Amino acid sequence: MRPVWRKALMGFTTAVSCTVGVAAYAASAPDFEGQRYYRLSTMFRGPKMSLDIVNGGEKTDTPRLASASGVSGQYWRIQPAGHGFWRLSTMFRGGSMCLEVITSGAQRGEAKLAPCTDFNGQLWRITEGELGYLRLSTRLHGPGMCLDVFNGGPDDNQPILLKCGGYTGQLWQIRPTDSYERD
DSSP: OOOOOOOSSOHHHHHHHHHHHHHHHHSOOOOOOTTEEEEEEETTTOTTEEEEEOOSSTTTTOEEEEEOOSOGGGOEEEEEEETTEEEEEETTTBTTEEEEEOOSSTTTTBEEEEEOOSOGGGOEEEEEOGGGOEEEEETTTOTTEEEEEOOSSTTTTOEEEEEOOSOGGGOEEEEEEEEEOOO
């Protein structure tokens, strides 16, 4: 199923994003404190919708944007994985479950939490995007594929990896919280 597309910005920004899309992959991204938790949201849905984890049912461990609240599924740890890549896990499921991209079947390209491994679909590059937002791509798929969200349908607000473009669902805000992992 393909998401209903929406354009990020008017022509100027779209042209600029196409021009800098590949170059942005090599650009520096913010440095994340490995013990700190962060909240992720998109420009498309705004800061009142945070990336969360479904708890229960057939979509358990599926990420989705949900109304921002204090639930532990909306607190994400971003830990260095080497060579400019990061692993993402939640307070809810702990550091042994990482965000990855499904590589086959009907859900190909969709994101889920899975046991952490050295799988390249769990290694995320976080680069500067337009207007102060960030883009997320995986080592497996490279800089031309960005984390976006479905707009409508049964998978509404679920992340999916799609070709990078001028779409606000691909522009992420990562905000630090006051919560830290206690070792």
